[in-house]
Amino acid sequence: MIALTSLLPIVYVCCGLLPLVLVPYSRRHSEKPGSTGLLVALVGLSIWTTAYGIAIASTSSLTILALGSLVIFGSQLAAIGYLFLALEYTDTHELTPRLVGGLAAVVIAVQVLSLSNPLHHRVWGETARPVVDTTATEPLATAIIAVTMAIVGVALLVLVTHAVTTPGVRRRQSLALIAAGFPTLVITVVDIYLIAEYVYSILPFGVITSAFALAWALFRADFLDVVPVGRKRIVEEMDDAAVVLDADDRVVTCNPAARRLVGVGPDYVGLPAERFFDTIPEAIDRFRESGGVDTEITVASDGCRRYFHLQRSRLDDSRTPVLSGRLIVLRDITPLKRRKRELERRESELEFLRQVLARVLRHNIRNDLTAIRGYAELIAAEADGERADLAETIVETSDDLIETSRTARRTEDITDRDAVSEPFDLAARLEAHVAEFRSRYDRATLSFEAPDECLVETDPWLENACEILLESVLERSDEQSPSIAVRIERTTDRATVVIDEDAGLPQAELAVLERGEEMPPELDSGIGFWIVSGIIDRTPASITVETSGGTARISIDVPT
Structure with missing residues (x-):
């Protein structure tokens, strides 16, 4: 009879393969915010548990060391992927090269320390399974665990904040993502600090919890199907200049378009509105008006005149009736103004042309055709043979042209009335x-x-x-x-x-x-x-x- 303990490595490996089931679905939605972090987290969870299952079935110390390093690599990859998922999904921070490079450097440094453990013995403990040494005499191992858990903690904090501040499907998605990370974090702490001396781990149960929570987020909470567009990204990328003022008319924040318009640097927070908009005096005058503002202003920029639609709206605190600030939006309508002037010019030219053509068709051509038709009728009455036929043709053609003139007059009457x-x-x-x-x-x-x-x-x-x-x-x-x-x-x-x-x-x-x-x-x-x-x-x-x-x-x- 096969002992239950001998089947545990197989169970661990199977648990490690479970997150990979969600990888194809995630790759099909690779363009959605959060998909990159999700893929990294799924691969990390799989490496983490699979390497652990193989490690506890091994007897070679070098093999255990290599697989143990993979366990740390997988756990850190899962934590970093979870952080990327939270940052992308909530649009809290972009995945900049600096951020990615810094975290990659941490992972590489930890791997170097883990693989070189036989030289310094400061990472792995003396146990029958790959467990980092968390004794008081080895603070390096504790630091590795603390960094990994801190990454997960930051991701959880971002998701909790998003769940509290957003309604509906977005809150449901955030709660599902929280459920994917928090239980695994707790189980990992228990596994390392409470049952480290035992050969077998409860870590796979955390991975299974994460996998099912992520599956629920994908297929029931519509994560990656219904992904909210980041409000911050919209404001940052919009062409309109947007500025938020507090109740004392000091600048709280603004988008790049506003900074380009007024020519200020990054140290704009707290500037009075008069100083921030000192290059647009007309805008300052409109700010002093009571109530909302919805008007046009003119701005002289680089020797050119530009036109803007200025809109000022109140920002009220829902908890108190006191004014909390103002939102200023400036939309460049210079191209619209130019097109309007061009259309007005063309309409004036068309109106002049219409009047000329109408006068010519109504009077000159019609009168001349009437005379031609009369002479042609006289010729047709007095001539015979081919000359008479030609004269009749002239009469018929004149009638057609007179009818065209009458039709043109009708068309003019329709458009004028x-x-x-x-x-x-x-x-x-x-x-x-x-x-x-x-x-x-x-x-x-x-x-x-x-x-x-x-x-x-x-x-x-x-x-x-x-x-x-x-x-x-x-x-x-x-x-x-x-x-x-x-x-x-x-x-x-x-x-x-x-x-x-x-x-x-x-x-x-x-x-x-x-x-x-x-x-x-x-x-x-x-x-x-x-x-x-x-x-x-x-x-x-x-x-x-x-x-x-x-x-x-x-x-x-x-x-x-």
């Missing part, structure tokens, strides 16, 4: 337009169906949209005898104008109509659809287009 709302009979007005188009487009078949009366209260330009839409459908028709049905469907709260056509309108033009897309250059003759879309956008109405085969249904839905 403000939306209004008034009641009118949509059925009567639309019926009049249908009657007009019947006489103008005798090749088309137009039908109209509507209630006797259809009162709506909306922008009167909606009538123009229906007129332009119907005219555009007739003009853009590819059929010799298009058939177009117009009807109005009325419900209690809305009226819908429906136009069914088989004119074979291009899909690209229908897209312009429904989605208000910018009209491609090759579709400039279909500008009417674009005008209709623009009118609809300025009213509460909506427009939809349904196509099937060579037919299309255009619906304008009008709330009443």
Whole structure:
């Protein structure tokens, strides 16, 4: 029968392998704060217990010495990883090269002392298992233990502070991380100082506790899945200048952007606000105003004028009604100011160009085209043969250009006017337009169906949209005898104008109509659809287009 004590080394090794189960999951979240420290801690816990299990099964003194050094290395690696985890997760301190290098130097020094123990006998005690000598005559061994436990203590203090000051999931995560470190620390103290003379250790129970607590933090408390973004890091990296003043208007803290703006060094804490902001006199004047401040100021910097949005907010103590300080935020809006001036300049230029073009299209070109058309009609009436055909072509082209001028005038009217709302009979007005188009487009078949009366209260330009839409459908028709049905469907709260056509309108033009897309250059003759879309956008109405085969249904839905 196998003795229980002979199985303990295997149990210790198995306990040491348990933390490695969490390594793949941690590596998949390597970009999250706390993942680096977690990986280091897991590897350290594994080395710590595995090396111990192998060591107690060994008989060679040199082997025990090497494995004992690994035990110390694993314990210190676990402690340092736990500290890195706490610092990263809480955003208390960055893992700077100086910090990492200093701790690495401590680990290397301890390993040198451990491996050279046969020369000085100041680390390991005379026991059957690798236990450091903590007697009063060997303070070096005690110092090694104290440094390792101090590292864990600092990590626990950081996590406890974070758990006390943060709510919700962040507190739950911090408590889980505390549970991963504190029991192991207690068990280690008991193992070293109370049962050091026994061959077997209770250390694996601490490692198992840490492994399960970390697993709970990962899979139940969403650690590495829901990681809070460090508030300190946000402030440090933000482009806006942020300054915190106390109740006496002395600087408590500020971010790098504020220090760059006012040109102060690292010794800024405690400076009066007037001295801190002495390069921004306008800001000082605004600080003296009572209440909150939300305004713009101008700053002269390096011979250039810069504009800032200044916001001053009260910082109140939740326990007392007394003012505890102020938060000053300065946002550089110089690029926005420049873009605004550029847009205003361009808008002025566009307005001037629009007025010139509108005047030319409305008066000069229209008058000249009317004269040209008149002369062409006279030539067509008096000439015959090819000359008469050419004159008719001139008349038709003139009509097209005059219609383009009229469309441009309509577009100008749409953009210049403000939306209004008034009641009118949509059925009567639309019926009049249908009657007009019947006489103008005798090749088309137009039908109209509507209630006797259809009162709506909306922008009167909606009538123009229906007129332009119907005219555009007739003009853009590819059929010799298009058939177009117009009807109005009325419900209690809305009226819908429906136009069914088989004119074979291009899909690209229908897209312009429904989605208000910018009209491609090759579709400039279909500008009417674009005008209709623009009118609809300025009213509460909506427009939809349904196509099937060579037919299309255009619906304008009008709330009443």
